[in-house]
């Protein structure tokens with residue numbers, strides 16, 4: 001296994017950490033003490049070269065090397081396998097918390113609320129990790145595929161760790177981010193927000209559909225004829241609330257029922273976001289990144305609780321940032337121009353550039369139970385500006401209301417194909 005990359009970052013750690021222990025971690029509260037030797041005191045360290053054979057120095061602490069959460073759980077319940085500069089080690093997810101880069105030392109960056117090894121080329125080599133806000137984030141699984149240095153380089157781009165296992169992955173193993181398709185282009189559409197290609201092989205609107213965009217469609221006087229049987233009751237596409245747009249054209253359209261949303265997406269050459277590969281999202285698939293277009297985009301492929309981060313392994317609401325997206329805790333209490341909340345987006349390759357999946361307005365999904373008509377329960381996602389607390393703003397959270405329901409905080413976005 002190549003250790004060159006880890007060495008580069010470890011060298012950085014040694015160069016910049018010095019001897020201070022002024023990290024966010026209170027070493028006196030550290031209960032995992034793995035190192036047996038001269039660095040036993042609070043099990044702190046500056047580099048793996050200091051710690052006994054069989055131990056790793058990860059984020060300034062001696063750690064048991066690991067390749068999986070299960071391994072750590074067996075050693076110390078509650079600990080998880082997280083990456084460090086020279087390998088992955090068991091630690092508690094509560095450790096190494098930060099609010100910004102000043103809370104991290106040794107060249108680590110603050111991402112998703114934790115100090116992390118940087119991913120300078122935008123990729124992380126360990127399976128299960130993704131590059132978020134410039135740092136490798138997620139839970140490392142297994143061992144890393146060997147980086148393939150380009151001819152004439154020293155191969156110094158990329159890896160944040162060596163996986164802590166020897167020889168399990170040989171050269172020629174495909175990096176994990178190459179196994180899911182990001183479309184090279186999106187279908188031609190005739191209206192609405194720009195489509196963004198996402199991992200999973202489809203495209204999704206960059207923002208919620210705005211009032212101006214919806215008004216443009218209504219100006220074509222679309223007929224309500226030809227809707228599916230469960231929407232024949234819908235004789236008017238005009239929003240019930242916040243209409244006409246007046247000076248709020250750039251805000252998300254609200255006051256539309258499920259059938260309005262479905263008809264709009266269809267009319268502009270897209271479809272209401274539903275199942276990956278086609279059709280609706282089944283109830284059991286709502287939090288399945290391989291099945292739900294909306295959830296996959298919101299959670300960066302199931303990696304995060306919120307568009308901007310939060311590791312599911314640390315708890316369903318882990319990583320919640322009340323200021324990142326327009327939920328009630330942000331205090332705006334109304335809609336904003338689409339895409340205003342610059343922190344309400346994924347920075348992961350393959351998911352970046354899709355705004356307000358959490359908060360702003362709840363979004364209809366093509367996920368209804370039954371085909372009776374207006375009373376069928378249909379799913380709406382992501383919470384809204386009147387949704388208080390962390391839970392409703394999670395990507396995995398859903399709520400169901402009747403197909404004909406309209407609300408001042410419910411809109412939608414479209415996907416394609």
Ligand SMILES: [Ca+2]
Pocket residue numbers: 234235236237238256257259260
């Ligand atoms: Ca309607």
Ligand SMILES: [Ca+2]
Pocket residue numbers: 208356357358359360361362363381382383
């Ligand atoms: Ca939203």
